Amino acid sequence: MHWRSLAIRIALPVSWRLFHNRRADTLQRFAVTEADSAWHFLYALSHVDQPAIRARLFNNALEEMHHSGLFERAARDAAETLIHLPTAERTVIYDAQKGLQHFYAFVYVGEKDVYDQFDAYARAIDTESVSAIFSNLKQDEAGHMQFAEQRLAALDLNRSTVLRQVRAIRRWRLLEAWGRGLRQASDLIMTLLLSAIYFSLGALGRASYGQAQEAARLARVAGDLRR
Ligand SMILES: [Fe+2]
Numbered sequence: 001m002h003w004r005s006l007a008i009r010i011a012l013p014v015s016w017r018l019f020h021n022r023r024a025d026t027l028q029r030f031a032v033t034e035a036d037s038a039w040h041f042l043y044a045l046s047h048v049d050q051p052a053i054r055a056r057l058f059n060n061a062l063e064e065m066h067h068s069g070l071f072e073r074a075a076r077d078a079a080e081t082l083i084h085l086p087t088a089e090r091t092v093i094y095d096a097q098k099g100l101q102h103f104y105a106f107v108y109v110g111e112k113d114v115y116d117q118f119d120a121y122a123r124a125i126d127t128e129s130v131s132a133i134f135s136n137l138k139q140d141e142a143g144h145m146q147f148a149e150q151r152l153a154a155l156d157l158n159r160s161t162v163l164r165q166v167r168a169i170r171r172w173r174l175l176e177a178w179g180r181g182l183r184q185a186s187d188l189i190m191t192l193l194l195s196a197i198y199f200s201l202g203a204l205g206r207a208s209y210g211q212a213q214e215a216a217r218l219a220r221v222a223g224d225l226r227r
């Protein structure tokens with residue numbers, strides 16, 4: 001997703017500078033997403049029999065919780081006011097009817113996406129300690145992606161079936177990302193419009209007040225001259 005990385009690198013520094021608490025909100029959103037990923041690994045684990053795979057899924061869940069903790073701490077450090085994020089309803093990735101191959105295909109696409117996003121955030125963020133979180137965690141995400149790839153290969157499925165599934169998941173995530181991007185862009189435009197109206201009204205008010213003061217001063221001078 002090249003356009004997305006580019007958009008992050010251009011828009012993030014501006015938006016973090018312009019909007020109060022945006023930095024903390026973004027980091028907290030990552031904390032929530034990472035904790036959610038841990039939940040999905042644990043949920044899938046309960047449907048797997050092989051101990052080695054269960055151990056690997058558990059390890060992935062632990063890593064996601066560790067990521068969540070790092071983002072949570074960074075969000076708290078950056079927060080200027082209380083952080084309040086509405087939490088969206090969870091959509092369960094593991095679907096018993098679609099089976100584990102669908103889950104692994106989803107993990108493969110999702111982790112690749114996260115890896116690219118972390119890379120873009122690491123480059124866009126100017127605070128060394130926060131940028132380092134993203135660049136360090138990229139390696140864990142690459143590990144989760146490789147794990148999903150290995151599991152897909154081990155399931156010995158038809159290659160074209162897997163590719164079709166991966167492409168369908170990518171399209172779905174792309175549409176979701178576009179929807180989210182459009183919502184964020186409309187929020188941004190609305191905030192800019194409201195700020196413009198606020199500053200215009202302020203300037204108008206200041207000009208009217210100046211004129212009123214000038215009129216009062218002239219009236220006082222005219223009064224003094226008549227006396
Ligand atoms: Fe993660």
Ligand SMILES: [Fe+2]
Binds near residue numbers: 064111114140141144
């Ligand atoms: Fe991950």
